[in-house]
Amino acid sequence: xxxxxxxxxxxxxxxxxxxxxxWSFAQxxxxxxxxxxxxxxxxxxxxxxxxxxxxxxxxxxDPFFLAARPPDMRFAMDKAANTTPLLLDDARFYWHPExxxxxxxxxxxxxxAWQAVGIQDETRSHFEAQELIERGAHSLQNLNDPFxxxxxxxxxxxxxxxxxxxxxxLFAGNNNMPNAMLxxxxxxxxxxxxxxxxxxxxxxxxxxxxxxxxxxxxxxAAKIILNTFNTLDAVNTALPKTDNKVLPYLSSxxxxxxxxxxxxxxxSIARLTQAQVGLQYAWVDHSSWDxxxxxxxxxxxxxxxxxxxxxxxxxxxxxxxxxxxxxVMTEFGRRLISNRSNGTDHGHGxxxxxxxxxxxxxxxxxxxxxxxTPKLDRGADLAASSDCLAVLKQxxxxxxx
Amino acid sequence: MRKSSPLLSYSxxxxxxxxxxxxxxxxxxxxxxxxxxxxxxxxxxxxxLPTLFPYTGNGNLIVPPERSRPRLEVQAATLIQTVETKxxxxxxxxxxxxxxxxxxxxDGNVGAYLPHWDREVIRxxxxxxxxxxxxxxxxxxxxxxxxxNRSSRAGSPNENYARELFELHTLGRDAxxxxxxxxxxxxxxxxxxxxxxxxxxxxxxxxxxxxxxxxEDGTGIGGGQSxxxxxxxxxxxxxxxxxxxxxxASEFEPYAAAMxxxxxxxxxxxxxxxxxxxxxxxxxxxxxxxxxxPDLINSTTQVFLDQRNSPQQLxxxxxxxxxSSSKISVAxxxxxxxPMRLVASFANAVNLPFVLGDGSISTWPLETAGxxxxxxxxxxxxxxxxxxxxxxxxxxxxxxxxxxxxxxxFATGEFNPLVGLNSKPTYEQMMSxxxxxxxxxxxxxxxxxxxxxxxxxxxxxxxxPRRARRxxxxxxxxxxxxxxxxxxxxxxxxxxxxxA
Numbered sequence: 001x002x003x004x005x006x007x008x009x010x011x012x013x014x015x016x017x018x019x020x021x022x023w024s025f026a027q028x029x030x031x032x033x034x035x036x037x038x039x040x041x042x043x044x045x046x047x048x049x050x051x052x053x054x055x056x057x058x059x060x061x062d063p064f065f066l067a068a069r070p071p072d073m074r075f076a077m078d079k080a081a082n083t084t085p086l087l088l089d090d091a092r093f094y095w096h097p098e099x100x101x102x103x104x105x106x107x108x109x110x111x112x113a114w115q116a117v118g119i120q121d122e123t124r125s126h127f128e129a130q131e132l133i134e135r136g137a138h139s140l141q142n143l144n145d146p147f148x149x150x151x152x153x154x155x156x157x158x159x160x161x162x163x164x165x166x167x168x169x170l171f172a173g174n175n176n177m178p179n180a181m182l183x184x185x186x187x188x189x190x191x192x193x194x195x196x197x198x199x200x201x202x203x204x205x206x207x208x209x210x211x212x213x214x215x216x217x218x219x220x221a222a223k224i225i226l227n228t229f230n231t232l233d234a235v236n237t238a239l240p241k242t243d244n245k246v247l248p249y250l251s252s253x254x255x256x257x258x259x260x261x262x263x264x265x266x267x268s269i270a271r272l273t274q275a276q277v278g279l280q281y282a283w284v285d286h287s288s289w290d291x292x293x294x295x296x297x298x299x300x301x302x303x304x305x306x307x308x309x310x311x312x313x314x315x316x317x318x319x320x321x322x323x324x325x326x327x328v329m330t331e332f333g334r335r336l337i338s339n340r341s342n343g344t345d346h347g348h349g350x351x352x353x354x355x356x357x358x359x360x361x362x363x364x365x366x367x368x369x370x371x372x373t374p375k376l377d378r379g380a381d382l383a384a385s386s387d388c389l390a391v392l393k394q395x396x397x398x399x400x401x
Numbered sequence: 402m403r404k405s406s407p408l409l410s411y412s413x414x415x416x417x418x419x420x421x422x423x424x425x426x427x428x429x430x431x432x433x434x435x436x437x438x439x440x441x442x443x444x445x446x447x448x449x450l451p452t453l454f455p456y457t458g459n460g461n462l463i464v465p466p467e468r469s470r471p472r473l474e475v476q477a478a479t480l481i482q483t484v485e486t487k488x489x490x491x492x493x494x495x496x497x498x499x500x501x502x503x504x505x506x507x508d509g510n511v512g513a514y515l516p517h518w519d520r521e522v523i524r525x526x527x528x529x530x531x532x533x534x535x536x537x538x539x540x541x542x543x544x545x546x547x548x549x550n551r552s553s554r555a556g557s558p559n560e561n562y563a564r565e566l567f568e569l570h571t572l573g574r575d576a577x578x579x580x581x582x583x584x585x586x587x588x589x590x591x592x593x594x595x596x597x598x599x600x601x602x603x604x605x606x607x608x609x610x611x612x613x614x615x616x617e618d619g620t621g622i623g624g625g626q627s628x629x630x631x632x633x634x635x636x637x638x639x640x641x642x643x644x645x646x647x648x649x650a651s652e653f654e655p656y657a658a659a660m661x662x663x664x665x666x667x668x669x670x671x672x673x674x675x676x677x678x679x680x681x682x683x684x685x686x687x688x689x690x691x692x693x694x695p696d697l698i699n700s701t702t703q704v705f706l707d708q709r710n711s712p713q714q715l716x717x718x719x720x721x722x723x724x725s726s727s728k729i730s731v732a733x734x735x736x737x738x739x740p741m742r743l744v745a746s747f748a749n750a751v752n753l754p755f756v757l758g759d760g761s762i763s764t765w766p767l768e769t770a771g772x773x774x775x776x777x778x779x780x781x782x783x784x785x786x787x788x789x790x791x792x793x794x795x796x797x798x799x800x801x802x803x804x805x806x807x808x809x810x811f812a813t814g815e816f817n818p819l820v821g822l823n824s825k826p827t828y829e830q831m832m833s834x835x836x837x838x839x840x841x842x843x844x845x846x847x848x849x850x851x852x853x854x855x856x857x858x859x860x861x862x863x864x865x866p867r868r869a870r871r872x873x874x875x876x877x878x879x880x881x882x883x884x885x886x887x888x889x890x891x892x893x894x895x896x897x898x899x900x901a
Contacts, residue, residue, distance in 0.1 A: 200801035
């Protein structure tokens, strides 16, 4: 197997992750959950479908970019959210107009933008690329274990420290568990916790499900049913109530959570963090970034929902004095040259964002490979000068510092 | 060729339409529409494409709240069919292909044509020949819109369809060798014209082959001309890339006949061994075990390949699955019921005279209890396996769905929980009867745990039918009722085939 030459940079040298031990963050693991909880949750917002980083933080003065994207596939410089460009290597970057909240977060030193992030693998398949990232692997051919990387963190903690994690170490603010949590049994995937988690048939129904789960315990579905309902019970117990009715969560920030993805999922994470259920890792999917067609109008909405949600979450956490670290990432970027459907096809490098209480915000990270054809990946796509997993690793080392 | 029963027999069944008054924009004009609440037959189930076209919203001929009607009719009719069928594995087979060629029907341009897709693509072909089925999907407006091929043009084609065609519909990701090889020539087998897998170069070239495969949706084609508005497939020669291509190490001559390039790609893919293996692996996973036995995948792959020229290829593959899995014990082939099958198996177990009621069961109660049909948001289709079908948010809705059916919350029918019992049955007697109905064997340990949790003594008299129905609904929430063995025995299967 011959892997393509990976762009070497100071931040993200390849070959760092040779196996499980490297990817276990041994240096950063807290010795117990209380410590971990003091750090707050580590969160990933995953832009499913391959987000066009070039359209979110655009090199608007680069002639190669201007030549590759017709005017309705980019924004005018006077509409950009920042007037002074962000600099990285020789390139100058402008935030998309709908990304004004991200510009604000950057000015507040809460957010940094990491350019040209990608996987080392050559795949342009959504499902392979997502799985590589979620499994924390560089190859799907020889996976060392059945875990997603977030589950692996918790699992390794358990192996090292025999105390079972209390409560809910893993949570996804969407209705399907991400592969990053594959293999974990203390996990909950639920988009909206605003009104708590009621049980079918009320408390009596819950008792019935638990009793039958125990009595029918040999059945393969029993364990998942019991785990789920015991977890839901624990979460429900932890949520504040009056007259046994769960109170809606109140943000402490000025910016309201948008009632859309990923805002709803982030609000659920905020709620669980406040409820102190032992949350260590959380995940929110933001779908529909696969903009093969009609990218212009579709991406406006996506960027707007993402940016507002991140601002709302950070303001809320900051006002509550709650530490956290959040990484925004995607499986790959998109082709530099747009297609004739006013869209873009699958590319390679993209943009990551890192936000949080211990993040050295307000700056750009990574290396900008340039958009001149010889510098493109396979002559077509933005190269990936930083590895996705390196970004995650760096963000976690800030998180546990 | 055998076809799966279409949903047409439910065209006269009524499904409620209800919405409040509102307005929408038609160009610069604000148009008002009145509130509506009526019971309407599901007449779109047999509709042709031109009839369905206005439901895309094109031309604003249908008010916005009615545009989801085609999808809702398919969903409701599929539910009744799932309950009424005497051969549930046939509906599972339909479901397999529905998920394999996954569509996102909340997109109006995709969902408008859904009755036609379900009838003429999935049900019409799922017992037939795979290559024919593949061609039917490739030329259907729902797929042409969903994966954007309808806007793909020579020069800078849209790669969405070609990529998912290779990865999801046919060869599968195990055959995607892009991280191993950068040149098509270096893919093993390429020199013999039989590459064992594909790389991006094949996807790019295939995207060119499908340029011009489009939909008659009124789009302008230059010179002041527009396509008609019928929703039908059309090949627009002016949009097609006519030059030579090379897909999977095979040369395509320039200026081929209309559609010949795309059809050649479909034929290459349908007959490739990687496609057979990909499909066999998915089938065995779906019908036998979340962890599919490798020898069963191998033999199914072989049957798929051997029968690839047969007009009933897929039926023969299914028959092989039935036959070869008959040696595996029922306990070793338990699969998790999806929500419709859950409703159906409960309704059948308790002899419920199931009716659609006003149809409200087939909207959110069903849609939130699992991945609803035709609405998985990504082209890979909903994941298979116990942990996905029983994920936390689904589980809660799933159990409330069973209880709703047991307690008739949606006017779907009522059953007599005390039927066949003596005049003064105890709860223990009542439950033991329903244990047999739900589990086909006595499971007193489950019933007793349930009764205990509800502060009910097994020796108490069961004289309240409402309470009895509630308990039976809860019994169906036990782990054992969540799974089943899907495939029939060879004898059962032989009977249905000879009847057909």
